Amino acid sequence: MELLPKSLNILVVGSGGREHALLQACLASPLAATVTAAPGNAGMALEAPCHPLDSDDPAAIVALARKLGSNFVIVGPEVPLANGAVDALAAAGITAYGPVRAGALLEASKTHSKAFLERHGIPTARAAKFAATAPALEYLRAHPLPVVIKASGLAAGKGVVIAHDAASAERAVRDMLDARVFGESGAEILIEEFMEGEEASIMLMVCGTRFVMLPPSQDHKRAHDGDTGPNTGGMGAYAPADVVTPEVRQRVVSEIVEPTLRGLAAEGVDYRGTLYVGIMVTAEGPKVVEFNVRFGDPECQVLLPLFETDPVRLMHDCATGDLRPADLRLRDGSAVILTLAAHGYPGSVRKGDPISLPAPEEMPPATQILHSGTKLGPEGTLLTAGGRVLGAVARGKDLHEAVERAYALAAKIHFDGMHYRRDIAARQLNRSRA
Ligand SMILES: Nc1ncnc2c1ncn2[C@@H]1O[C@H](COP(=O)(O)OP(=O)(O)O)[C@@H](O)[C@H]1O
Ligand SMILES: [Mg+2]
Incomplete structure (x- = not known):
């Protein structure tokens, strides 16, 4: 499909530096007729209209895109993608950049992603998944150090512990599986080999x-x-x-x-x-x-x-x-x-x-x-x-x-x-x- 200049009414979803950069790319694009962001931040608001939005909520994104007449939505962060924002936009007939929920699972579930890598023979750290503390601690006993403990779900970059001794490895497992410090994101964990490099x-x-x-x-x-x-x-x-x-x-x-x-x-x-x-x-x-x-x-x-x-x-x-x-x-x-x-x-x-x-x-x-x-x-x-x-x-x-x-x-x-x-x-x- 050949795109005409000024044919896109673009909505950028998100509020971080990444979305500010994406917003500027949209503003510089000859394809853009209008560019809006939601929820945006103070710097983005100096450059384009910003609308309040619960960006985690696909239905809210669709409603806003409809209201604005957006014909292209760029979804910046992972949470709306994992929640199915692009699926919902597609169902509403709105073109969007970002994977559908089934694709976003590669990030939203590290156990899913590890199983995918293993299924397709793609090089990665060896790992085992656990949902219960006792077998996880049992597995740790035979595992060399350092060892990497990962909460499976989204944890805003905080869900990975590299343990250099047995006590901190055990603590990480208990924090995730028993204390649920990452909530349901830690209901499953991966214990994985440490890669040097x-x-x-x-x-x-x-x-x-x-x-x-x-x-x-x-x-x-x-x-x-x-x-x-x-x-x-x-x-x-x-x-x-x-x-x-x-x-x-x-x-x-x-x-x-x-x-x-x-x-x-x-x-x-x-x-x-x-x-x-x-x-x-x-x-x-x-x-x-x-x-x-x-x-x-x-x-x-x-x-x-x-x-x-x-x-x-x-x-x-x-x-x-x-x-x-x-x-x-x-x-x-x-x-x-x-x-x-x-x-x-x-x-x-x-x-x-x-x-x-x-x-x-x-x-x-x-x-x-x-x-x-x-x-x-x-x-x-x-x-x-x-x-x-x-x-x-x-x-x-x-x-x-x-x-x-x-x-x-x-x-x-x-x-x-x-x-x-x-x-x-x-x-x-x-x-x-x-
Ligand atoms: N198997 C591993 N071996 C060595 N370092 C690792 C391993 N897995 C993760 N790390 C380190 O931990 C960081 C965070 O892990 P990552 O899997 O990227 O999770 P997230 O970004 O979701 O927190 C990585 O950027 C890397 O530095
Ligand atoms: Mg990472």
């Missing part, structure tokens, strides 16, 4: 068994420099990530991506949307850590700046079955995002700190500020309203330039308690210097 994220835009592969990226999950401190939603990212060499990339395609898409199709799942493959590059080759069924946040924010092709057209083509893999064109260079976090993050976060941003003419070249946890105060002042407050994004001719620009931008942004990692992309920069 370097991690990378590979995002694909998928249309059945056709796909485009986006540049590999690397996220920084730990709160502090040198990959220390507690886990977070993501303190920064960069792309492309060199750890995915052309050889690794080839193996990811033939040993992971192709069998995954063939497996989905064979099982009757017409997958259309982003497939995020978290991989560990081990001595034996790349292995799957997990699947996500949407763009990563913050990885999305460093991929979109590298698109030369209109990402909105690619998303629409995926959704309608028209994806032509040769259509992806990317820019040279690298992109980086620094997460500017609030006081206390990732622990208990202080909210309501006033934020000061640079004037447009003070922005370093090729940089942008994306909002995650912000809100507008009574006098129109911008306030912190979440753990990850802002993303400082920069593009450069190479990683070095992108990193320099991102840190130059961060230095111009202020709020009380603001903290960010000083070593985003440092590992790759050091490697390239060595």
